[in-house]
Amino acid sequence: MSNLLKTFNIISLSFLLIGFFGCIKDSDKNPKNSSDQVFTGKYSNLCDNWKLITIENGFNKTEKALEFDNVKFAQPATYEIEKNGICVEKGTIAKDTAYSTDILLCATFIPDNAFQPIFINPSNRYFILRNDTLNVLSLLDTNYSYLFVRNTNWIQKSVTGFHMNTGSLIILEQNEIDYYDGSSHLIYLKDENSLIKHLSGALIDTYVDSTFIYPLVMYPMTSNSYARSGANIMSWPTLYPSNVVFIDYTDFERKTDNRNDTRILNVLENSNKYHEGLNCDIQSVQVTADNKVKLELTLTNNDSFDYYYMDPTKMGLKLFHYFTEGLILDDNQGNKYLQRIGSTPPESLKTWSMQWLNLIKKGDEIAISILYDQFDTIPAGQYQASFQFPGLTYQVTKDDIQQSAGRIWLGKLNTTKYITIE
Numbered sequence: 228m229s230n231l232l233k234t235f236n237i238i239s240l241s242f243l244l245i246g247f248f249g250c251i252k253d254s255d256k257n258p259k260n261s262s263d264q265v266f267t268g269k270y271s272n273l274c275d276n277w278k279l280i281t282i283e284n285g286f287n288k289t290e291k292a293l294e295f296d297n298v299k300f301a302q303p304a305t306y307e308i309e310k311n312g313i314c315v316e317k318g319t320i321a322k323d324t325a326y327s328t329d330i331l332l333c334a335t336f337i338p339d340n341a342f343q344p345i346f347i348n349p350s351n352r353y354f355i356l357r358n359d360t361l362n363v364l365s366l367l368d369t370n371y372s373y374l375f376v377r378n379t380n381w382i383q384k385s386v387t388g389f390h391m392n393t394g395s396l397i398i399l400e401q402n403e404i405d406y407y408d409g410s411s412h413l414i415y416l417k418d419e420n421s422l423i424k425h426l427s428g429a430l431i432d433t434y435v436d437s438t439f440i441y442p443l444v445m446y447p448m449t450s451n452s453y454a455r456s457g458a459n460i461m462s463w464p465t466l467y468p469s470n471v472v473f474i475d476y477t478d479f480e481r482k483t484d485n486r487n488d489t490r491i492l493n494v495l496e497n498s499n500k501y502h503e504g505l506n507c508d509i510q511s512v513q514v515t516a517d518n519k520v521k522l523e524l525t526l527t528n529n530d531s532f533d534y535y536y537m538d539p540t541k542m543g544l545k546l547f548h549y550f551t552e553g554l555i556l557d558d559n560q561g562n563k564y565l566q567r568i569g570s571t572p573p574e575s576l577k578t579w580s581m582q583w584l585n586l587i588k589k590g591d592e593i594a595i596s597i598l599y600d601q602f603d604t605i606p607a608g609q610y611q612a613s614f615q616f617p618g619l620t621y622q623v624t625k626d627d628i629q630q631s632a633g634r635i636w637l638g639k640l641n642t643t644k645y646i647t648i649e
Contacts (some may be wrong), residue, residue, distance in 0.1 A: 265304035265322040269433050270356060272384050273300050277361055280422065281393040281429040283445070285371040292371045293346050297378065306336060308346050313418065316342045323351075331355060351379040360425050374426060377639035388494050389424065389478040394430045399423045405470075407495050410504025411618065411638020412486050419469035419625060426462060433458075435494050441485035443474065457482050467637060468625045494519045503529045505536065505587070505636055509644035512554065512592075520566070522554050522614065524595040524642075528587045533633030537617055538585035539597055545571035546583075550617035551639075554599065556610040556646075564603040564610075579622040586633055616640040 258294050276299045279368050282292045295310040300320070307317040318338035326333040332354035337436050344350040347363065349370065355362040359380040364372035383392065388401035399422070405415040416424075429445045444457035467473050476484050495501035510523040528534055539547040549570040556564040573579070618638045628635050628642050 231544065251262070264334075265320050266300065266302060268329060270354065273356055273361070274302055274353070275300065275397070276328060278378050278381045280374045280376050280398065281426060283372045283374060283426065283429045284365070284368045286368050287612065288369065288371075294548075295346050298375065316344075316346050318342065335390055336514070356419060357425070360361075376422070376431075379648060385436070387436060388498065389491055389500075390434050392434060393426070393429045396432070398426065398429075399472075401495070401498065404495070404500050405489075406500045406502050408502050408504040408638065409487050410506060410640060411636070412476070414472040414474065414637055416470045416472065422606055423460075423472060424465075424469070431460070433491070435488075435490045438490065440488050457485070466621050468621075468623055468628065470625045471637065473638070490515055502532065504638070505530070505534060505616075505640060507614070507640040507642045509612055509614055509642050509646075512556070512610075512612050512644075512646045512648075514648055515598075518602050518604060520554065520599045522597040522599070522612075524597070524614070524616070526587060526593045526595055526616070528589055528591050531589055533586060533588045534636040535581070535584040535586055535630060535633055536636050537583055537619065539595065540544065540631040541585060542583045543571070544597065545569060546616070549573065551615050553614065554597070554602075555613045556600060556605060556648075557613070558606075558608055558610055564605050566599040566602040567603065577622055579619055581630070584635065588633075609647050610646050610648060611643055612646050613643045616642065 259282075276297055278297055279295060282294065283290060294613055295308050295315060296312075297309045299307045299309070299468055301307075304322070305317070306320055307314050308317065315337050318336060321335045321337055323333040323335065332356060334352065336344055336350040336352065338344050338350075348363070352365065354364045355364065356426040361375040361379045362372065363375070377385040384397035384400040385402060386397060386400075387573060389407075389636040390397050390401060390406070392400040399414075403417055403421050405417045407414050423445075426445045431443045433440045433443065443460060446459045456472055456477055460472060462476055465471075474486050476486060478484070492501055506529065508527070509526045510525055511521075513521045515521050524538060537547065537550065545568060548566070548568065549572050553566045558564075585593075616639065618636050618640075620637060623637060628637070
């Protein structure tokens with residue numbers, strides 16, 4: 228089982244939420260119980276001016292969502308939507324008391340007679356308030372959802388250097404980045420509360436200064452839609468510590484992988500915000516006897532950090548292979564040949580130990596040998612050998628990363644080599 232499939236266990240909470248929301252009809256046009264007491268309890272703090280940060284989801288839609296700038300909520304349960312300083316829609320909010328809770332407000336936008344409900348449509352929505360951010364969302368990822376931040380907390384971000392935009396709004400600027408690990412495509416943030424960590428379903432463009440580099444999508448794992456080919460960020464649930472953003476890549480259409488575009492690396496390196504991380508290479512694959520295969524790897528640290536990495540000898544091969552499928556050989560007929568030793572899971576999804584890890588100092592190379600004594604029988608021929616060297620991910624917290632003798636390397640390394648089996 229692949230590492231990604233195993234991580235699906237950590238989203239059990241999402242299924243609880245889906246179960247809770249399952250009885251809510253996203254297409255209901257009229258609330259069952261209207262009430263003037265809409266903005267109560269936690270949601271009394273909703274009365275404020277909110278800036279639209281991004282319009283999310285809307286997967287597979289052909290029409291573009293209508294954009295606006297701000298929405299204002301006030302007592303008793305009124306709203307105004309503004310664009311370019313002009314009110315383009317206003318009305319009242321009706322609460323559906325049957326489905327609202329202390330943490331979730333279920334309500335409907337009801338525009339005044341002079342307006343149509345076109346800016347937030349369908350108009351029945353679910354509100355999730357988190358201090359200074361507000362999600363006005365649909366449970367269907369094919370409908371648009373909206374993310375706001377309080378106007379008083381919005382700080383215009385810089386277009387200088389590396390940055391990410393959704394539409395015309397900058398959601399991540401270079402100054403927010405501690406560093407980028409080019410080996411694992413992880414952005415380490417200075418502040419775990421960066422706006423990008425609150426997005427889900429947004430279409431993102433990456434830039435260096437005013438030059439567009441590549442697009443990506445913030446993609447929730449629980450979405451009913453499929454990720455598009457190219458770069459993407461698994462927005463929720465996160466598979467990494469709270470201060471880390473992983474830029475993944477899916478090659479459905481053989482698009483160019485621009486995550487390590489030289490323009491990005493150069494501007495980050497000039498600001499001391501780029502690190503090379505680790506590199507893994509397959510040196511050789513040897514069949515030593517029937518169903519026995521020896522894999523030789525080289526792990527290299529070209530970075531300025533000393534790193535802790537997952538050591539198969541310290542962990543034991545079965546525990547190590549819980550985090551990776553191991554060696555895979557592909558022939559030119561589409562056949563795959565795999566190791567069959569199986570894997571042993573840790574005690575829990577969050578279990579990890581420094582005893583699993585070994586230290587590789589900056590500038591060093593380490594030879595790693597893995598002997599498989601239960602491998603498929605491999606006919607003589609040409610093969611592409613592939614191996615994914617694993618690292619820790621969601622098991623580690625922000626405070627765990629820096630250890631006394633070095634940093635824990637996070638992520639995964641994919642390596643391939645064409646070999647001949649005689």
